[in-house]
Amino acid sequence: MVRQTPTEELFDVELADLPPEMRWREWMGRVEAVIFASPEPVGRETLARVVGRDCSLDLLIDDIRDELRERPYELVSVAGGWQHRTKKGFAVAIRRATGLGESDSKALSQTESLVLLCIGYFQPITRAELGQVFGKEISRDTIGHLRKRGFIAAGPRSPQPGAPYSYVTTQEFLSQFGFETLRDLPDFEKLEDAGLLSKDRLLAGDLPMSIFGSDSETSPSEDEDAV
Amino acid sequence: MTSDVEAAFLAGSALNSLDNLVRMAPAWAGSWRQRLALKGAAAAAALTGRTESEAQLRDAWYLRAPGADPGPAGNLLAAWKGLAERSPIVSPDRLRRVANLLGLRWSDSLVSLGEQFEVLAGSGQPAPLVAAAIATEAYRLRPDAGLLGWWIADLAIAARMRWPVAVPLLVTQAPGPAFRSLSDRGRDRPGGEGFERAICVALALAATDACRSAGEMAPRAARLNAATRKLRAKGAGEVIQLLLDEDCVSGTLQTKNLTRWGSRRLFERLTALEAVRELSGRASFRLYGL
Numbered sequence: 001m002v003r004q005t006p007t008e009e010l011f012d013v014e015l016a017d018l019p020p021e022m023r024w025r026e027w028m029g030r031v032e033a034v035i036f037a038s039p040e041p042v043g044r045e046t047l048a049r050v051v052g053r054d055c056s057l058d059l060l061i062d063d064i065r066d067e068l069r070e071r072p073y074e075l076v077s078v079a080g081g082w083q084h085r086t087k088k089g090f091a092v093a094i095r096r097a098t099g100l101g102e103s104d105s106k107a108l109s110q111t112e113s114l115v116l117l118c119i120g121y122f123q124p125i126t127r128a129e130l131g132q133v134f135g136k137e138i139s140r141d142t143i144g145h146l147r148k149r150g151f152i153a154a155g156p157r158s159p160q161p162g163a164p165y166s167y168v169t170t171q172e173f174l175s176q177f178g179f180e181t182l183r184d185l186p187d188f189e190k191l192e193d194a195g196l197l198s199k200d201r202l203l204a205g206d207l208p209m210s211i212f213g214s215d216s217e218t219s220p221s222e223d224e225d226a227v
Numbered sequence: 228m229t230s231d232v233e234a235a236f237l238a239g240s241a242l243n244s245l246d247n248l249v250r251m252a253p254a255w256a257g258s259w260r261q262r263l264a265l266k267g268a269a270a271a272a273a274l275t276g277r278t279e280s281e282a283q284l285r286d287a288w289y290l291r292a293p294g295a296d297p298g299p300a301g302n303l304l305a306a307w308k309g310l311a312e313r314s315p316i317v318s319p320d321r322l323r324r325v326a327n328l329l330g331l332r333w334s335d336s337l338v339s340l341g342e343q344f345e346v347l348a349g350s351g352q353p354a355p356l357v358a359a360a361i362a363t364e365a366y367r368l369r370p371d372a373g374l375l376g377w378w379i380a381d382l383a384i385a386a387r388m389r390w391p392v393a394v395p396l397l398v399t400q401a402p403g404p405a406f407r408s409l410s411d412r413g414r415d416r417p418g419g420e421g422f423e424r425a426i427c428v429a430l431a432l433a434a435t436d437a438c439r440s441a442g443e444m445a446p447r448a449a450r451l452n453a454a455t456r457k458l459r460a461k462g463a464g465e466v467i468q469l470l471l472d473e474d475c476v477s478g479t480l481q482t483k484n485l486t487r488w489g490s491r492r493l494f495e496r497l498t499a500l501e502a503v504r505e506l507s508g509r510a511s512f513r514l515y516g517l
Contacts, residue, residue, distance in 0.1 A: 044323075044333070058335045080333065124287060124298035155298050156291035159512035163290075168298045181330050182299055192276030200278065 014052045024063075027051045032064050032075075041081030041175050079175035108149075112142055116151055116173070120185050122199045124155035124166035132203055143167065151176065231424045238355045238427035241434035242388070248441055249390050255448035257472035258517055259441050260311035260394055265474055267381075267395035268304040271329075271374055273402050275303075282507060289477050289514055302328040303374075307395050310378060315348075315385035315393045317341040322375075329374045336368050337375075344379060348386035357387045358397060359417075359426040366417035376417060377401055384430070396433040397426065405429035447502075447517040454502035460485065460493045470517060475506050478513030 015023045030050040035042045047057055061075060061082060068074050073086045086094065108116065115138055119125055122133075131137045146152045155168035169182070179185060249256075269281045279287070279300040287301035288308075297305065306328040319338050326333050343364050347357045358380040365376035377398040385393035400406070405428040406415045415425040448471060455467055462485030469476050480490045494515050497503045503515045 056335055080327070124301070153296060154292070155296055156287045156289075156301065159286055159290060159507070159509060161511075163512070166298070168296045170296075180332050183330060 013050060023052075024060075027055055028060055028064055028067075031057070031060055035075065035082050036084055038083075041078050041083040043081040047082075076178060077180060078178050079171045079180070081175075083175070108146075111138075112146060115142055116146055116169070117185070119146075119152055119167050120169050120173070120182065121188070121191065122202055123168040124158075125199060126158045126160075126164045126166045128160075128164060129158075129166075129199070129203060231427075234424045234427035234431070235353075235355070237431035238434075239353070241431040241438075242354060242384075244438050245394070245434040246388060246390075248438060249388075249394065252391075253441075253445065253448070254452075255444050255471050255517065256392075258448070258470065258474060259437075259444050260392065261308065261472075261474035262440060262444070263395045263399070263437055264307040264311040265304065267310075267398040268300075268307045270399050270401055271303045271307065271377065272300050274374065274377075274398075275330075277303075285475065285506070285514060286512075289475065290512060299330055302330065306374075306378060307398070310381060310393050311395055312392065314391060315382045317344045317379065317382065325378060326372070326375060329372075329378070331369075331372050331375060334369065337372075340365055340368060340375075340379065344383060344386070348383055352387075354384045354387040355427045355430050356423060358383045358430070359423045362397075362426070363417040363422065374398075380426075394437060396437060397429055399436065400429035400433045403429070403432070405432055444517055450500075451497075451502040451517065454497060454500040457500065458493065458496065460489060460496075462489065463493060466490065466493060470503060470515070473516075475514040475516030478505075478515055 015026055018026065027050075031047050034047060034050060038046075044057060051057065051060065061077075065075050072090050073084050075082050076085050114134070115130060118130060118133060122129075127138055127140070127143055143152070150170060150172040152167045152173065153170050154165040156166055157163045158166050174180065174182070182188065253259075265281050265284060268284055269279065272279045272284065277300050284300055284304045287297045288304050291297050291301070296302075306325050309325065309328075317340075319341055322337055322341055323333055326337065340361075344361055347360050350357070352360070361383045362376040362380040365372060365379055369375070380397050381395050382393050384396065406425045415421045451467065451470060455463070458467075460466075462482050465482050466476065466480065466485065469480070478491060478494055479487045481487055482490075485493070494503065494513070497515070498505065503517065505513050506516045507514045
């Protein structure tokens, strides 16, 4: 016999006594409030706690999005959850007013974003292999910085002398850059179709380095505006 | 190639042999399933345009720290390993985990796939047709979730045959000749004209392969059993059990009553007795299996 706290008893998720439209509005309000109050993307399980059992979250989110069409912020789905973010068009205004996203200490350098992109495509990959790809050694600091930002984590150990850790990208990386899954990386499908998504071929030097061209979509400041 | 009737007959007879094997539930069934899961994951990786071989998938899985992320290809292996370890039931949670492992976006429409699965597995249709129907359903809901279709089709066969644990079958044939279309140079898509026939052919081929691999495993497992009596190490029993349940065991396994060096000596002894093989072909980071 578990004693429930009074607040839990009073919280009604089903709202069976309300007419359907009002119930729907109430659920929409709850879901948006939960997402608004959270510093990181909110997953489906969390939201399911505040709406009824037979309520479709996807439809609910779509309705909220419709309402936000006129507003300067939107609900984006990232890393398996939802988050409020300002629309891209307002980046300049935000930067002008607050200086956010300019020479931010958190911004990634060109090298770091390239390394991160390379790990994204060819994970799991070790530091030595990355060095072979870029033709120069990738410093431990670069990797360390990416790890500290939570974009990469240690994966399986590579079966070479010294058993170096290989690196894999994290959910945090997906969330920060606005991807839902790894397949959303720029040109991922193209690489797949060409059969180039292969670490061996990369290390054998079969790949044109132009795929890591500077026109790739991972300019570090782009998504830093999503405050 | 074959007519529909011929394909259906082949599938039925192959499935019957496989059913007998599964019902016998030999001691090495775990290891056999894991080998098939590895093969399936390699096929799945090929389907998604990755180029990881079975050996690389093995490395990604067995050489990681406990709980670490094995990377996208390793996660494919995790999905198929999970298929081959648990009973064929689809809960929404399980679907969500698998979709995540396969690197697919989750959408609520996939929940109805689970309900459809229950209905089909309980219907009286033959197993290959159940698999074809559920794969078609997955394709209809989410044309981009091809891998999930293969995964759930294998599960559907097990559920329809009332097997206690699923066996990874169809996905191993997915890139193969079974799905080459008869009419044009394309491939049979779920829900398409020849898809049911293609599933039957693929199932026949896959079940034949599975039986053949079981035929190879059985004498090896017998040799391992014969060698067990000659072992004197304290923790040997656990290692033998792991070898029978898993695809392979790392050469530096540490358990409560077996040190790294102890397990190394044990594996050297087992290799000398020809009871296990070293699978990776390396001098270090060894992986031993049947």
